[in-house]
Amino acid sequence: MDQNTVHSKVKEIKQSFRLMMDGAVAQSMRDKGLDYHLNWGATIPRLQAKANEIKSLITAEARVHPCPSAPTNNSPLYTLSIALYKENVRECKILASMLMPPDEILPEVVDIWQEQIPSQEIAEQLAFNLYQYLPYAPEKAYQWIASDKEYDQLCGFHILTRLFMNRQEPNERGINEFLDQALCALQGPFPAVRKAAMQSLQRFAELGILYERLAKNATKSIHLDIF
Helix, strand or coil, X not given: CCHHHHHHHHHHHHHHHHHHCCHHHHHHHHHCCCCCCECCCCCHHHHHHHHHHHXXXXXXXXXXXXXXXXXXXXXXXXXXXXXXXXCCEHHHHHHHXXXXXXXXXXXXXXXXHHHCCCXXXXXXXXXXXXXXXXXXXXXXXXXXXXXXXXXXXXXXXXXXXXXXXXXXXXXXXXXXXXXXXXXXXXXXXXXXXXXXXXXXXXHHHCCCHHHHXXXXXXXXXXXXXXX
């Protein structure tokens, strides 16, 4: 997908947000201090429907106009996602998280996206729509829960929650790292991170009786009896 085509598609997508506009939602976000250059207040289900539409259209176009492929070429969805995330528009960033193929985005690009997160909502959408599916999701999660940055921690715990829900059990080193960082987060300054860490601990405990005991003992050590 050449740059002219990408620019045209991004422009077309941005224009489509007018049909999804919800002024009350957008105003509520502004009242909460969410600062986007543009925010149409589109709901997540409508954005997911838009993402599905875009995927179908790009797949259809690829069938009609197949392009020679090479190992170094990025897919049209990758290229479009990169362009969308650069826009300081709430809906563009959320769509980028829904469209980016998890097996194509490199760790270095993930780090760039992570540095550019403007809000808790975008952090959560990235974790739910993209990060949990990365081939290197566990590595990123453990890296981020050890960070001192709010959105890093938030994404890290959300990823681990999803991995635990999918019955992915950590090794001994992972268990110790997770419990140590979860306890720090529960005593930390960020309410959203505290909530995410708690959810992650609950899913960790659901992996089995051993994990439940470990979680109970860990939380009791900071005088929390939550299990």
